[in-house]
Amino acid sequence: xxxxxxxxxxxxxxxxxxxxxxxxxxxxxxxxxxxxxxxxxxxxxxxxxxxxxxxxxxxxxxxxxxxxxxxxxxxxxxxxxxxxxxxxxxxxxxxxxxxxxxxxxxxxxxxxxxxxxxxxxxxxxxxxxxxxxxxxxxxxxxxxxxxxxxxxxxxxxxxxxxxxxxxxxxxxxxxxxxxxxxxxxxxxxxxxxxxxxxxxxxxxxxxxxxxxxxxxxxxxxxxxxxxxxxxxxxxxxxxxxxxxxxxxxxxxxxxxxxxxxxxxxxxxxxxxxxxxxxxxxxxxxxxxxxxxxxxxxxxxxxxxxxxxxxxxxxxxxxxxxxxxxxxxxxxxxxxxxxxxxxxxxxxxxxxxxxxxxxxxxxxxxxxxxxxxxxxxxxxxxxxxxxxxxxxxxxxxxxxxxxxxxxxxxxxxxxxxxxxxxxxxxxxxxxxxxxxxxxxxxxxxxxxxxxxxxxxxxxxxxxxxxxxxxxxxxxxxxxxxxxxxxxxxxxxxxxxxxxxxxxxxxxxxxxxxxxxxxxxxxxxxxxxxxxxxxxxxxxxxxxxxxxxxxxxxxxxxxxxxxxxxxxxxxxxxxxxxxxxxxxxxx
Numbered sequence: 001x002x003x004x005x006x007x008x009x010x011x012x013x014x015x016x017x018x019x020x021x022x023x024x025x026x027x028x029x030x031x032x033x034x035x036x037x038x039x040x041x042x043x044x045x046x047x048x049x050x051x052x053x054x055x056x057x058x059x060x061x062x063x064x065x066x067x068x069x070x071x072x073x074x075x076x077x078x079x080x081x082x083x084x085x086x087x088x089x090x091x092x093x094x095x096x097x098x099x100x101x102x103x104x105x106x107x108x109x110x111x112x113x114x115x116x117x118x119x120x121x122x123x124x125x126x127x128x129x130x131x132x133x134x135x136x137x138x139x140x141x142x143x144x145x146x147x148x149x150x151x152x153x154x155x156x157x158x159x160x161x162x163x164x165x166x167x168x169x170x171x172x173x174x175x176x177x178x179x180x181x182x183x184x185x186x187x188x189x190x191x192x193x194x195x196x197x198x199x200x201x202x203x204x205x206x207x208x209x210x211x212x213x214x215x216x217x218x219x220x221x222x223x224x225x226x227x228x229x230x231x232x233x234x235x236x237x238x239x240x241x242x243x244x245x246x247x248x249x250x251x252x253x254x255x256x257x258x259x260x261x262x263x264x265x266x267x268x269x270x271x272x273x274x275x276x277x278x279x280x281x282x283x284x285x286x287x288x289x290x291x292x293x294x295x296x297x298x299x300x301x302x303x304x305x306x307x308x309x310x311x312x313x314x315x316x317x318x319x320x321x322x323x324x325x326x327x328x329x330x331x332x333x334x335x336x337x338x339x340x341x342x343x344x345x346x347x348x349x350x351x352x353x354x355x356x357x358x359x360x361x362x363x364x365x366x367x368x369x370x371x372x373x374x375x376x377x378x379x380x381x382x383x384x385x386x387x388x389x390x391x392x393x394x395x396x397x398x399x400x401x402x403x404x405x406x407x408x409x410x411x412x413x414x415x416x417x418x419x420x421x422x423x424x425x426x427x428x429x430x431x432x433x434x435x436x437x438x439x440x441x442x443x444x445x446x447x448x449x450x451x452x453x454x455x456x457x458x459x460x461x462x463x464x465x466x467x468x469x470x471x472x473x474x475x476x477x478x479x480x481x482x483x484x485x486x487x488x489x490x491x492x493x494x495x496x497x498x499x500x501x502x503x504x505x506x507x508x509x510x511x512x513x514x515x516x517x518x519x520x521x522x523x524x525x526x527x528x529x530x531x532x533x534x535x536x537x538x539x540x541x542x543x544x545x546x547x548x549x550x551x552x553x554x555x556x557x558x559x560x561x562x563x564x565x566x567x568x569x570x571x572x573x574x575x576x577x578x579x580x581x582x583x584x585x
Contacts, residue, residue: 020045029053033065034105038097040067046098048311051345052129052291053102054277057122060285062112066119070109074100076150077142079184083177093142093178096135098311102290103128103139107251120249125241127274127289128255131310131345133317134292140224140255141175147222147251148205149189149198156203156221161240163230164209168194171226172207211239218243223252229259234266258293260337261347263547271347272549277427279357281529284427293345300336300344301326309344317343354533354541355508360525364514369407374398374463380568381468382493382560383456384553385476386545388446390418393527393553394456396463397561399568405515406565410554411459412438412523413452417445425550426526438523449478457486466568469493469560493560501540503563504533518558527554 018039019025025035029049034056038045057063080093095104107126111119130136148158160175162168172194179189179196190197195206203221208214214236220243231237244250259267274289276282298305306322307313313322322343329339340346360366374396382395394411414422414430419441422430433439440455442448459465465488470479472492482488493499510516518524531552534544543556 030101031056031058031106033058033109034101037065037067037070037105037109038101041071043100044097046096046101046311048098048292048307048313050102050290050292050311051295051308052275052278052289052293054274054287054289055280055283056106056288057110057285060110060112060122063110063122064112064119065109066111067109069111069121070100070105072150073104073108073146076146079182080142080145080178081182082138083174083181093138095139095142096312096315099135099139102311106288114248118248121251122285123288124244124250124252125287126251126253127270127287127291128253129258129271129274129289129291129293129345130255131292131317132257132342133321134310134312135316136255136257137174137226138178140226140253141178143251143253144175144205144222144224145179145185145196148196148203149185149201151221151249153203153221153247154201155219156198156201157219158203158205158222158224159214159218159220159240160205160207161214161223161225161231161236162207162209163227163232163236167227167230168207168209171224175205208236211235214239214243219246220244220252221247221250225252225254226256228254228256228270229265229267231266234269237266258341258345258347260341268549273427276526276529279529281357281526282427282429287427291345294340296346298344300340300346301330305344354504354531355511355528357525357529359508359511360518360528361520362511362514365511365516365518366520367517369409369517369519371409371462374407374409376462376464378568379459379463379465380561380564381456381465382557382562382564383468383470383479384557384560385470385478386551386553386556388449389415391422391551391553392447392452393557394452394468395524395554395557395561396459396465397558397565398463399565400517405517406510406562407517407519408558408561409519410438410521410524410557411440411455412554413440413442413447413455415445415447416441416443429522429526433523436522438521449476453478453481453486456482456488460486460488465489467491467564469564471495491564493563495542495556497536497538497540497542499563500542500559503559503566504541504543506566507559507562516562521554524554524558526550527552531555 019035078092078094082089082091082093107123110122112122114120144158148156160171162171176191176196180186180191188199190199195204197204220240223240241252277284292309292311294305294309310317325339325343329336337348341348377398379396379398384393392413396409398407400406419430434441442451467489469491472494479490483490507516530548530550532544532547533541535541543552545552
């Protein structure tokens with residue numbers, strides 16, 4: 001194998017006429033570079049795009065797509081052999097077109113020069129969320145063997161992460177069988193009970209099921225995590241991710257099926273992170289992910305739904321297999337839940353999204369809001385003081401002159417000590433928000449409310465502030481000072497269904513009609529993407545901070561501000577304004 005420390009890069013040279021039109025590539029979720037690679041290598045373009053796909057690092061500084069890197073992976077995989085199934089056993093491991101298009105080519109093709117003459121992969125974290133029977137174990141095993149034996153890394157340490165001894169065997173044994181039964185690989189490796197050693201390079205692939213076994217001093221080149229949702233604690237996953245720092249081009253591979261919708265698990269956090277990357281809420285060029293799943297409103301028993309959720313449909317899983325599973329699901333609620341999760345990729349207890357990002361991002365809503373034009377406009381505020389150590393939000397909503405639409409701007413504050421944690425939760429975007437002025441950092445461990453007070457009073461000088469709503473159960477010293485010392489018009493507002501449902505529903509209606517202009521504030525957008533709601537039997541809704549993926553303070557503040565704006569006193573009409581004039585009798 002050619003070493004990884006040099007690479008030849010070139011721009012696609014295949015005739016443009018061989019590529020589908022741009023609209024078709026967008027439907028298939030294929031980049032021009034990957035589409036060119038498939039066409040130039042005679043690999044059919046797959047027609048099974050994932051539901052979610054994060055951006056490829058095409059715009060990363062110095063990024064190049066190197067087709068020979070992808071060729072090298074495919075050649076190496078062909079030296080491995082399938083070990084199970086009468087249809088595949090003994091045959092070379094030739095990845096399906098969808099595996100090349102959506103996994104292998106994007107991950108291994110994109111490189112950049114890290115120092116003169118030294119090129120490395122841009123993507124260091126791969127996430128594949130896919131229903132059962134789609135070749136998940138074979139693909140993860142093949143990638144593990146490539147990282148161990150063919151990635152050009154001397155002394156590579158590659159680990160399989162398992163949540164227990166039983167899971168460890170399920171993770172390791174298939175890879176060991178592939179290594180032992182592949183004629184061109186077996187003589188070059190030594191297979192032990194829980195380790196595969198590549199003799200020439202001294203690299204190894206080993207299964208670990210605890211942080212103690214891994215040891216924090218491990219120098220990780222690669223890791224494969226199968227079935228992420230069975231990991232009850234994030235400790236082992238985090239330990240292996242932090243152990244890659246000294247490697248040139250490490251790769252942590254997560255290949256999993258969906259979970260049952262539990263909140264605040266390591267799976268839930270990873271899944272949410274990938275979906276946010278796919279929606280462009282945050283950016284992380286080093287992470288790439290694809291998720292195949294049906295939508296909640298798809299007919300679970302329609303063949304079109306099976307095909308949509310399973311890129312290997314027709315080969316593995318077969319139509320007959322899914323038909324049998326569907327029949328069982330139709331006769332049992334328990335089997336239906338398993339069918340939805342395992343074969344359609346649907347998180348069966350997933351909280352419904354209340355505001356879809358494509359609605360929030362509509363041009364009519366995201367249009368630029370010029371704060372200078374808001375000076376001396378009537379303003380209504382919503383102040384959310386949820387946490388002194390995390391994020392505080394203030395929203396100002398301005399009824400527009402047309403009488404039917406609204407403009408909203410935000411102020412966000414976080415303490416200096418929290419910025420690193422906030423960066424970890426936003427892929428470093430929090431620091432970007434600070435630099436761009438969307439987020440204000442106050443000194444110390446907790447938010448300095450004197451800064452917040454000063455900023456609010458400065459806004460009161462700019463705008464005609466009629467009311468500022470706040471949670472009546474969270475009346476801090478700041479609220480008392482604003483009201484009693486500064487004369488700010490503070491108004492108590494409950495956070496239950498009765499108070500929050502009307503303005504939250506009105507916000508959604510205004511967004512759908514393009515009458516809620518928010519200027520594309522990225523911190524508010526992050527909060528909206530985190531939002532989950534609770535619903536009572538009557539259909540009333542309210543923001544649910546416990547079920548939401550992360551902070552939603554910006555939404556809560558905006559809902560309170562909108563409530564005061566839509567319930568503002570209407571000007572009384574004078575008899576002298578009547579078109580009929582004054583009647584004298």
